[in-house]
Amino acid sequence: MPTQEISQRHALVLRAVRRLLRRGAMRNLAKMVNTMRPVDVAKMLRHLDDVSDQRIVFGLVTRTEGRADILADLDEDSAVGVFIEVARAEQLDILETLDPDDAADLIGMLPADLSGELLEQMPDADSDDVVGLLSYEEETAGGIMTPDFLAFREDTDAQSVITHLQQAGDAEMVFYIYVVDEQNILKGVMSLRDLLLVSPKTRLGDVMHSPVITAQVDMDQEAVARLTARYNLLAIPVVEHDGRLVGFITVDDVIDVMRDEATEDMLKMSGTTVESEYTLSVGSLKAAGMRLPWLLVNVIGGIAGAWVLVQFASTLEAALVLTAFIPISMALGGSLGLQSATIMVRGLATGSIEMDDVRRVFIREVRVGALVGVTCGVLVGVVASFWHDPWLGLVVGVSLFIASCVAVITGTLAPVAFLRLCIDPAISSGPLVTMVNDLTGLTIYLGLATTMLSLQGAPLT
Amino acid sequence: MPTQEISQRHALVLRAVRRLLRRGAMRNLAKMVNTMRPVDVAKMLRHLDDVSDQRIVFGLVTRTEGRADILADLDEDSAVGVFIEVARAEQLDILETLDPDDAADLIGMLPADLSGELLEQMPDADSDDVVGLLSYEEETAGGIMTPDFLAFREDTDAQSVITHLQQAGDAEMVFYIYVVDEQNILKGVMSLRDLLLVSPKTRLGDVMHSPVITAQVDMDQEAVARLTARYNLLAIPVVEHDGRLVGFITVDDVIDVMRDEATEDMLKMSGTTVESEYTLSVGSLKAAGMRLPWLLVNVIGGIAGAWVLVQFASTLEAALVLTAFIPISMALGGSLGLQSATIMVRGLATGSIEMDDVRRVFIREVRVGALVGVTCGVLVGVVASFWHDPWLGLVVGVSLFIASCVAVITGTLAPVAFLRLCIDPAISSGPLVTMVNDLTGLTIYLGLATTMLSLQGAPLT
Numbered sequence: 064m065p066t067q068e069i070s071q072r073h074a075l076v077l078r079a080v081r082r083l084l085r086r087g088a089m090r091n092l093a094k095m096v097n098t099m100r101p102v103d104v105a106k107m108l109r110h111l112d113d114v115s116d117q118r119i120v121f122g123l124v125t126r127t128e129g130r131a132d133i134l135a136d137l138d139e140d141s142a143v144g145v146f147i148e149v150a151r152a153e154q155l156d157i158l159e160t161l162d163p164d165d166a167a168d169l170i171g172m173l174p175a176d177l178s179g180e181l182l183e184q185m186p187d188a189d190s191d192d193v194v195g196l197l198s199y200e201e202e203t204a205g206g207i208m209t210p211d212f213l214a215f216r217e218d219t220d221a222q223s224v225i226t227h228l229q230q231a232g233d234a235e236m237v238f239y240i241y242v243v244d245e246q247n248i249l250k251g252v253m254s255l256r257d258l259l260l261v262s263p264k265t266r267l268g269d270v271m272h273s274p275v276i277t278a279q280v281d282m283d284q285e286a287v288a289r290l291t292a293r294y295n296l297l298a299i300p301v302v303e304h305d306g307r308l309v310g311f312i313t314v315d316d317v318i319d320v321m322r323d324e325a326t327e328d329m330l331k332m333s334g335t336t337v338e339s340e341y342t343l344s345v346g347s348l349k350a351a352g353m354r355l356p357w358l359l360v361n362v363i364g365g366i367a368g369a370w371v372l373v374q375f376a377s378t379l380e381a382a383l384v385l386t387a388f389i390p391i392s393m394a395l396g397g398s399l400g401l402q403s404a405t406i407m408v409r410g411l412a413t414g415s416i417e418m419d420d421v422r423r424v425f426i427r428e429v430r431v432g433a434l435v436g437v438t439c440g441v442l443v444g445v446v447a448s449f450w451h452d453p454w455l456g457l458v459v460g461v462s463l464f465i466a467s468c469v470a471v472i473t474g475t476l477a478p479v480a481f482l483r484l485c486i487d488p489a490i491s492s493g494p495l496v497t498m499v500n501d502l503t504g505l506t507i508y509l510g511l512a513t514t515m516l517s518l519q520g521a522p523l524t
Numbered sequence: 525m526p527t528q529e530i531s532q533r534h535a536l537v538l539r540a541v542r543r544l545l546r547r548g549a550m551r552n553l554a555k556m557v558n559t560m561r562p563v564d565v566a567k568m569l570r571h572l573d574d575v576s577d578q579r580i581v582f583g584l585v586t587r588t589e590g591r592a593d594i595l596a597d598l599d600e601d602s603a604v605g606v607f608i609e610v611a612r613a614e615q616l617d618i619l620e621t622l623d624p625d626d627a628a629d630l631i632g633m634l635p636a637d638l639s640g641e642l643l644e645q646m647p648d649a650d651s652d653d654v655v656g657l658l659s660y661e662e663e664t665a666g667g668i669m670t671p672d673f674l675a676f677r678e679d680t681d682a683q684s685v686i687t688h689l690q691q692a693g694d695a696e697m698v699f700y701i702y703v704v705d706e707q708n709i710l711k712g713v714m715s716l717r718d719l720l721l722v723s724p725k726t727r728l729g730d731v732m733h734s735p736v737i738t739a740q741v742d743m744d745q746e747a748v749a750r751l752t753a754r755y756n757l758l759a760i761p762v763v764e765h766d767g768r769l770v771g772f773i774t775v776d777d778v779i780d781v782m783r784d785e786a787t788e789d790m791l792k793m794s795g796t797t798v799e800s801e802y803t804l805s806v807g808s809l810k811a812a813g814m815r816l817p818w819l820l821v822n823v824i825g826g827i828a829g830a831w832v833l834v835q836f837a838s839t840l841e842a843a844l845v846l847t848a849f850i851p852i853s854m855a856l857g858g859s860l861g862l863q864s865a866t867i868m869v870r871g872l873a874t875g876s877i878e879m880d881d882v883r884r885v886f887i888r889e890v891r892v893g894a895l896v897g898v899t900c901g902v903l904v905g906v907v908a909s910f911w912h913d914p915w916l917g918l919v920v921g922v923s924l925f926i927a928s929c930v931a932v933i934t935g936t937l938a939p940v941a942f943l944r945l946c947i948d949p950a951i952s953s954g955p956l957v958t959m960v961n962d963l964t965g966l967t968i969y970l971g972l973a974t975t976m977l978s979l980q981g982a983p984l985t
Contacts, residue, residue: 073875073878073880074878074879074880077878077880078880100755102754102755102756106754106875109876110878110880110881112884225720228717228720228721229720229721237717238699238758255716255717255720256689256698256716259686259689259690259716259720260689260690292776292779292780292783293563293567294561294563295563295776297699297758297775314758314775314776314779315753315756315775317779318752318753318775318778318779318782319753321779321782321783321786322753322782322786322874325782325783325786325790326870326874328790329786329789329790329793329866329869329870330866330867330870332790332793332794332866333793333859333862333863333865333866333867334859334862334863335863335866335867345888346888347888347891347892347895348895350888350892351891351892351895351896351899354860354863354892354896355896355899357859358856358859358860358863358896358900359900361852361855361856361859362852362856362900362903362904364851364852364855365849365851365852365853365855365856365904366852366904366907368848368850368851368852368855369848369849369851369852369908369911370848371851372847372848372850372851373848376844379844379847380844383837383840383841383844384834386833386840386847386850387829387830387831387833387834388826388830389829389833389847389850389851390825390826390829390830390832390833390850390854390962390963390966391822391823391825391826391827391829391830392826393851393854393855394822394825394826394829394854394959394962395819395822395823395826398794398795398818398819398822398955398958399815399819401794401795401954402794402795402796402815402819404794405790405791405793405794405796406791406794406796408790409787409790409791413783413787414567415570417534417535417538417571418535419534419535419538419539419571420571423573427806427807427808427811430808430812431808431811431812431815434808434809434812435812435815435816435819438812438816439819439820439823442823443823443826443827446827447830450830493862494859497859498855501851501855502851505851
């Protein structure tokens with residue numbers, strides 16, 4: 064397994080760091096930390112057990128740039144934990160070194176009094192950038208963009224751009240040159256490679272690509288990620304509603320967004336509410352609080368199930384053997400519905416299923432439900448027949464078939480309904496769909512058994 | 525919802541295309557298709573219902589480059605469906621236009637006789653590239669790389685590289701210049717931007733970055749994606765075990781891998797086996813076949829549940845009211861276990877949980893299980909007490925507590941055990957963990973009830 068390959072190397076580093084910390088071998092530790100890549104140091108820090116160890120290791124990093132890169136890669140709790148203990152002058156140096164989007168992220172995490180002081184003490188240009196970024200919603204294009212873009216007028220020639228690039232310091236990764244007019248309205252784009260291919264005197268306006276694929280500042284970050292992925296972009300420019308260029312988002316941030324959104328969807332589908340990230344550093348009390356809400360759906364479902372069973376008490380009394388097939392009546396519908404819901408939720412999230420496809424997917428799902436229902440119904444029905452009696456087999460088999468058909472219908476339609484109501488469909492799939500289908504399966508089974516019993520006129524004993 | 529915003533625009537296009545097809549308005553359709561971006565045409569084609577419509581629309585695309593780009597973005601069934609109907613000369617033109625990795629993908633999908641003929645008729649250099657790529661395992665670095673890299677010797681000067689770039693046609697997106705020795709062993713890397721910043725006479729060997737982060741040809745694509753994402757790379761070079769540079773993988777392919785792997789994990793967790801992709805074009809019979817295997821786990825679990833219930837028949841006869849809380853005894857453990865398993869599976873997949881963290885996560889999960897168990901146990905226990913009798917409340921409450929603790933333990937450890945056995949942990953989480961915990965919950969509940977009944981010496985009526 065490749066996961067193991069990478070994690071084994073990482074585990075070795077982590078063990079070495081813990082050993083050096085235990086021994087107090089600071090010289091060796093400092094040497095080790097300063098030869099590591101910042102992102103690897105960040106990964107290692109995240110896995111240290113307590114914040115004082117994190118602070119010691121972070122303190123050994125000598126270069127401000129390295130410290131800044133580490134902070135940009137740390138999770139919220141760890142980043143704040145080490146940053147607040149750093150001397151004020153160094154804090155300001157780090158903020159200046161960070162890309163504005165990362166600086167804004169960090170400042171947004173800090174306690175209000177500290178972030179206020181830092182913003183006051185930062186150079187005006189930087190603090191303006193940060194305040195500007197903080198004014199956008201967190202999970203939108205504006206919230207994840209960096210405002211440090213390179214833009215030129217249409218009449219600039221290629222040589223001037225190259226000269227500018229050579230003089231400019233180390234900005235964010237540059238791949239695209241944006242072309243704007245006097246009002247800063249985005250007009251076109253060209254890649255660094257395009258720039259090399261034209262003669263030095265060429266005007267940008269004559270060779271730029273237009274129209275440009277852009278993200279509006281208030282676009283949801285998930286949509287930005289999808290757009291960037293779809294058009295294979297390395298960076299996407301962010302514009303205000305009037306078309307003014309205000310920043311851009313690089314593909315490495317897009318990758319983070321995609322991974323986080325997929326994680327979020329998975330956790331939501333398993334009924335784990337995720338407001339903040341469910342990281343290693345979350346304590347057990349908070350973790351239990353995050354996971355309880357949807358488990359309470361199970362509790363309510365369970366109590367509803369108890370109520371259903373009490374309604375059918377006389378049937379169960381007449382034929383206690385019916386209880387034996389309660390588990391399967393509940394489970395099959397729940398699982399099948401969860402499958403359909405997962406296929407819909409993921410399809411809608413990645414865009415492989417569009418609203419226009421819903422009818423087609425629905426028809427297929429109903430067919431799948433019928434096929435699965437027939438297979439499992441016959442299988443379990445035959446088992447129940449031989450085990451006890453053909454009537455029980457018939458009741459079990461038929462109810463599994465009906466429950467399967469119902470399950471795929473709720474599983475397919477619930478995510479679509481939630482999306483229409485502007486509720487994240489990932490929420491609907493896990494606990495809710497499973498619960499509804501569990502209960503439906505149970506009711507169909509006992510209802511059918513009661514009907515058959517009354518038709519037969521004799522208990523299934 | 526931003527998803528809707530994008531899909532609404534897409535739905536409009538799709539409806540317009542369908543209308544034009546129905547009317548046979550080929551002139552208008554051709555005009556429309558040829559002004560759209562290839563990736564948008566591909567998306568639209570994927571959503572057309574039958575292959576003859578797909579062929580008509582594809583046939584209207586005039587530029588070979590556009591056709592190639594469309595094919596590179598289509599799913600397997602659609603791509604093969606339209607490609608096999610194209611004239612042979614045009615097929616060869618398309619293959620020559622495609623990047624070698626995409627050409628290899630396409631040829632790999634075609635029927636053996638057609639792919640054999642095409643490989644014979646292609647220029648030798650191209651067919652060698654394709655055959656070389658086809659020799660690597662599909663989901664490895666070698667299988668997704670492109671062999672069209674730009675590499676120079678250490679003594680090449682910056683100006684020669686720029687001149688070369690200006691003369692070379694439109695290769696794959698270029699961001700990095702790789703530096704190799706006489707044996708083609710990768711020595712260093714520099715970005716296009718670095719190249720602009722040095723004076724024309726500088727030797728690459730003097731300014732290149734080294735050592736380089738590389739992927740070995742047989743590395744799993746998921747590990748490649750994680751590596752690229754972790755170091756914020758735009759492309760990662762692929763090397764043989766002896767260090768020879770053989771290709772590179774661009775970030776847009778990495779994004780596709782990450783999305784596909786996340787989709788695959790989600791489907792696996794819901795118990796949908798995914799050998800090929802579960803796309804729109806999969807028929808219902810095949811779809812049912814893909815989903816049945818894990819549902820049969822439910823069936824087996826259900827039959828096992830029936831067996832468990834039969835063992836406790838005398839207990840249920842003595843106190844029929846116990847049946848009322850069978851659903852909740854089953855459901856809570858199953859859901860809680862699924863949450864723990866999802867957290868582990870996703871954590872292990874993204875690298876946020878390493879093997880070394882398992883102990884820490886395990887301890888937290890046990891705490892969470894105990895907290896959730898106490899909360900739900902007390903809640904449902906109190907309901908059962910008032911509903912029926914305090915003894916029932918005690919049985920239900922205590923068994924929910926025990927089942928919760930057991931559920932988090934199996935949920936946490938099953939994925940780790942599967943990973944150790946080199947089985948994809950995503951498999952373990954859904955159906956298997958849920959089934960085990962369903963059955964455990966049921967057994968604990970009825971076992972406890974039987975014990976209490978025998979202690980009390982009287983039925984709970």
